Amino acid sequence: MVSSFLLPPMHSKQSPNPFRARQERLRALMESRGVPFILVTHLPNIRYLTGFTGSAGILLVGPRAGNLWVDPRYTLQSREQAEGIEVIEEKQGILKGAAIWLKKNGVRAATFEASTLTYAQFDQIRKEAGEILHLKPAGDLIEELRIVKDRGEIEAIRRAGKVTAEVFTELLPQIRPGLVEQDLAAEIEFRMRKKGAEGAAFETIVASGPRSAYPHARPSSKALQECELVIFDLGAILSGYAADMTRTVYLGEPTRRVRSLYSAVLKSQEGAIRSVQDSTPTGEVDSAARRILAKHGLVQHFTHSTGHGVGLEIHERPRLGKGETTCLRSGSVVTVEPGVYLEGFGGIRIEDTVLVGPDGPEVLTPASKECWVIS
Ligand code: ZN
Ligand code: ZN
Numbered sequence: 001m002v003s004s005f006l007l008p009p010m011h012s013k014q015s016p017n018p019f020r021a022r023q024e025r026l027r028a029l030m031e032s033r034g035v036p037f038i039l040v041t042h043l044p045n046i047r048y049l050t051g052f053t054g055s056a057g058i059l060l061v062g063p064r065a066g067n068l069w070v071d072p073r074y075t076l077q078s079r080e081q082a083e084g085i086e087v088i089e090e091k092q093g094i095l096k097g098a099a100i101w102l103k104k105n106g107v108r109a110a111t112f113e114a115s116t117l118t119y120a121q122f123d124q125i126r127k128e129a130g131e132i133l134h135l136k137p138a139g140d141l142i143e144e145l146r147i148v149k150d151r152g153e154i155e156a157i158r159r160a161g162k163v164t165a166e167v168f169t170e171l172l173p174q175i176r177p178g179l180v181e182q183d184l185a186a187e188i189e190f191r192m193r194k195k196g197a198e199g200a201a202f203e204t205i206v207a208s209g210p211r212s213a214y215p216h217a218r219p220s221s222k223a224l225q226e227c228e229l230v231i232f233d234l235g236a237i238l239s240g241y242a243a244d245m246t247r248t249v250y251l252g253e254p255t256r257r258v259r260s261l262y263s264a265v266l267k268s269q270e271g272a273i274r275s276v277q278d279s280t281p282t283g284e285v286d287s288a289a290r291r292i293l294a295k296h297g298l299v300q301h302f303t304h305s306t307g308h309g310v311g312l313e314i315h316e317r318p319r320l321g322k323g324e325t326t327c328l329r330s331g332s333v334v335t336v337e338p339g340v341y342l343e344g345f346g347g348i349r350i351e352d353t354v355l356v357g358p359d360g361p362e363v364l365t366p367a368s369k370e371c372w373v374i375s
Contacts, residue, residue, distance in 0.1 A: 018152050019051050019083035025145055026061060037062050037110035038138045039098060039125075041117050044312040045142040047240060050082040058094045059085070060101070060110075067101065069094035095121055099128030111138035143317045146309075148331040153311060154355060156241035157333050160197065161353050161364035163236040164243045167191045168367045175374055177226045177251055181206040184232075185219035192236040201242030201314045205233035212248070212347040215304055215339060227252040229346035235314065235353075242314045244335045245365035246351035249372050261340060261348050264296035266369055268338040269350045272306055276328060276336060276354045276361040282307075283324040289338040290322075298340045307335040310353050332356045333364070 026049065030038060040046050040059040046068070047053055049061065054074040060067045066085040070078045075089045090097035102110060102125075112122065114137035125135065149157070167188055175184070185204040192200060207217035209228040217231070224230055228251050235244040248265075250258055272289035286306040293299040305321030310333050318326040320334055328334065333356070339349030350369055355362045 017083055018150050019049060021150070022049050022145065023061065023066060023084055026142060027063065029141055029145065030061070031063075033139070033141070035111050035138060035141065037102075037107055038141065039110055039112045039117070040142065041121070042113050042115070042142070044316075045113070045146075048142065048146055048312055050078075050085050052078050052082045052085075053240065054078060056094065058098045060098055067098075069097045069101075095124055096128055099125040102133055103129045106132070108132055109134045109136075111136055113138055113142075115140075140317065146311055147317055147326070148329045149311060149333055150331070153241060154331065154333065156239040157243055157310065157353065157355070158364050160201070160236045160238040160241050160243035161245070161366070163192055163195045163197050163238065164234055164245050164353075165365045165367035166195060167236070168232060168234060168245065168247055172249070172371055172374075175224070175230070175249060175251075177224050177228075180221060180223050181208060181211075181219040182221055184224075188232070188234050192234075195236070197236035197238050198240070199237055201235040201237040201244065205231060205246075207231045207347070210344050210346055213341040213343055213345065215341060215347065215349070224251060229258065229348060231347055231349055233349070233351065235310075240312055242310050242312075243353045243365055244310050244314060244337075244351060245353060245367060246337055246339075246349045247367060247369065247372070248348045248350060249374050251374050253375060254373055260296070261298070261342075262372060264293060264298055265338055265340055265348045265350055267296075268292040268302075269336055269352070269369075272336045272338060273352065273354055273361050273363065276334065276356055278328060278330045278356055278358075280328050281324065282318045282320040282326050282328060282334070283322060285320045285328070285334075285336065286322055286324065289336070293338060293340065301340040301342055302338055303341060304339070307337050307351075309334050328356045330356050330358055 046059045058069045068085045069090045078087045184206045189200045206219045208224045208230040212229045212231040233246040268289045271292045275285045275288040289306045307320035309316040337351030341347040353364045
C-alpha cells in the first residue's frame, strides 16, 4: 500500500503498543483529577496519544473509549495510524461532529485544552452541544505525561541527536571566513535530510560576529569574518521527534577574553548537565548553570532560561528556569543551554539535548565542544 510507505514508521521498534499504554496513563491521570472527558485539540498531543500525524483532527478521550474526528482527507491515514481509537469521518466540520456526539451521548462535563482551543471554537461547541454540557480547562494533563518519554520516544530523540551531531561535526572542517550565514544554515538542513531526517526541528541559527549576541538570531546574508564568534543552533527531526544542539566556534586565534568566556560557558554547561538527575527540580539545573557563570562575573549576560523539554515539540515541558519546581524524572529529555551575550561583541552558547538516564545524565547530541577554534 502506498500510504504505508509514506507514513512515518511510528509503530516499529516500539513496545507492543505505546499508544494504548499512553492512553491508559492518561485515563489514570484523568481519574485521579476527576476529569471524565478531555477534548484534545493540540496536534502533538493527538499524535502522542494515537500516532495520528495529520494536520487536522479532534480527539475525545473518555473513561473507556476514544474517538478521533477527521475530515475526509485523513480518513484512511487515521484508520491506519490511530491505535485503539474509533475514527469518525466528518464532512461538516470536525468540531461540530465532536460537539454533536457529546450532546447525543448526554455528556454533562468535559474538559478542553485552553492553550489551543480558540474562543470561537469554544463558543461553537457550546452552541452545538447545548446548555447541558459544562466545559472547563483540562490543565496540561497530556503535557505532564509527555515529560517522561517511553523507550520508542527516547530512541527517536537519540537518532535525531545523532544526526544533528554528525551534521555539525562533518561541516566543521569546512567552516571558514567568507561563507554566508544563510548558506551555512541551508547546508545544515540539506545534510540533515540526506541523513534521513524529516527536516529541521526549527529554523537553523547561524549567527556571526556581533549578531551572535542575539540569542535567537535568524541567519542573514552576512559573511563570516576572521576573528569572529559564530553560533550554530541546529536540530534534526526524526519520526516526529526533535533534537536541539548549539555549538559556538571562533574563526582565528582567540584572544584571552574569548578563551575565558568560552571556558566559563562550557563549565557552566557541564556543571548544569551533571545536575540533570532523576528527582532534581528543574530550577536547580538552572541555578547550577547560573552559579558557575556568577563565579566568572558573567551571570548578568545570561538572559534566558537554562533549557526546556524536547520531544514531539522543540519546546515542551518542563522548563528549566529560575524557581521552577517541576522535578526531572528518569526518561525526561531536556536541553541544557547556558549562554552569554555581549552587545556589540558577540555571544557564546553551548547546548545539548540530555536524557535523564537510570545512571545519570546522557548527552544525546554528542558533538565535540573542544573543536571550537578554527584557524
Ligand atoms: Zn537550540
Ligand atoms: Zn533549545
